[in-house]
Amino acid sequence: DTAVSQTPKxxxxxxxxxxxxxxxxxxxxxxxxxxxxxxxxxxxxxxSYNNKELIINETVPNRFSPKSxxxxxxxxxxxxxxxxxxxxxxxxxxxxxxxxxTQYFGPGTRLLVL
Amino acid sequence: GQQLNQSPQSMFxxxxxxxxxxxxxxxxxxxxxxxKQEPGEGPVLLIALYKAGELTSNxxxxxxFGITRKDSFLNISASIPSDVGIYFCAGDNxxxNFVFGPGTRLSVLx
Numbered sequence: 001d002t003a004v005s006q007t008p009k010x011x012x013x014x015x016x017x018x019x020x021x022x023x024x025x026x027x028x029x030x031x032x033x034x035x036x037x038x039x040x041x042x043x044x045x046x047x048s049y050n051n052k053e054l055i056i057n058e059t060v061p062n063r064f065s066p067k068s069x070x071x072x073x074x075x076x077x078x079x080x081x082x083x084x085x086x087x088x089x090x091x092x093x094x095x096x097x098x099x100x101x102t103q104y105f106g107p108g109t110r111l112l113v114l
Numbered sequence: 115g116q117q118l119n120q121s122p123q124s125m126f127x128x129x130x131x132x133x134x135x136x137x138x139x140x141x142x143x144x145x146x147x148x149x150k151q152e153p154g155e156g157p158v159l160l161i162a163l164y165k166a167g168e169l170t171s172n173x174x175x176x177x178x179f180g181i182t183r184k185d186s187f188l189n190i191s192a193s194i195p196s197d198v199g200i201y202f203c204a205g206d207n208x209x210x211n212f213v214f215g216p217g218t219r220l221s222v223l224x
Contacts, residue, residue, distance in 0.1 A: 033156070035156060035157075037212075040159075040162075041145075041147055041159055041162055041206070042158075042159050043149065043156055043157050043158070043159065044156065045155075045156035088212065090212075102200060102216070102217055102219070103151065103157075104216075105214040107211075107212070107213070108212050
């Protein structure tokens with residue numbers, strides 16, 4: 001079935017609210033990622049976790065806080081949402097954090113901040 | 115849900131050779147995109163295609179949006195070592211249904 005799943009698929013919310021996006025992978029992978037896709041379809045990595053530990057934390061506002069309760073889950077919590085946070089957020093996973101590993105992407109969460 | 119197939123899964127070529135890879139789907143998309151992921155990096159957008167039949171180039175890269183809207187191909191001419199990476203296709207329907215293919219892993223031998 002679905003290898004990398006994200007919920008919700010759509011999220012519409014007011015500016016200033018706090019929201020969470022969940023990601024789960026059933027591939028037994030050790031490493032998970034969050035990407036933000038802008039309106040021109042460019043992907044930017046936000047975070048990467050390996051076995052529940054943060055290994056990449058690109059320059060994102062500290063309103064974004066990832067949480068990995070176990071290696072199959074990487075959730076993204078966003079505080080005080082702003083209009084510029086509107087985007088599609090993709091979760092991905094890979095077998096290990098090795099640089100040659102293939103990443104498997106989830107279906108994306110479409111966030112709209114009003 | 116919708117799935118994309120990419121072929122080949124991996125390829126080894128000599129520097130200077132041309133490369134061709136494709137992406138197919140059982141359902142139609144309104145947009146096709148090609149990304150390249152280098153070791154240790156996230157995928158980088160190479161080419162975006164918005165119209166059936168469209169042929170677009172970006173340097174040595176050329177991509178086409180299939181007439182049936184169910185496929186796309188990517189060609190790389192005169193490959194060089196820095197072309198090494200994983201090439202992902204992705205299909206999109208007005209931002210409502212974005213799907214990545216499994217990737218084609220390209221190795222370039224000197």
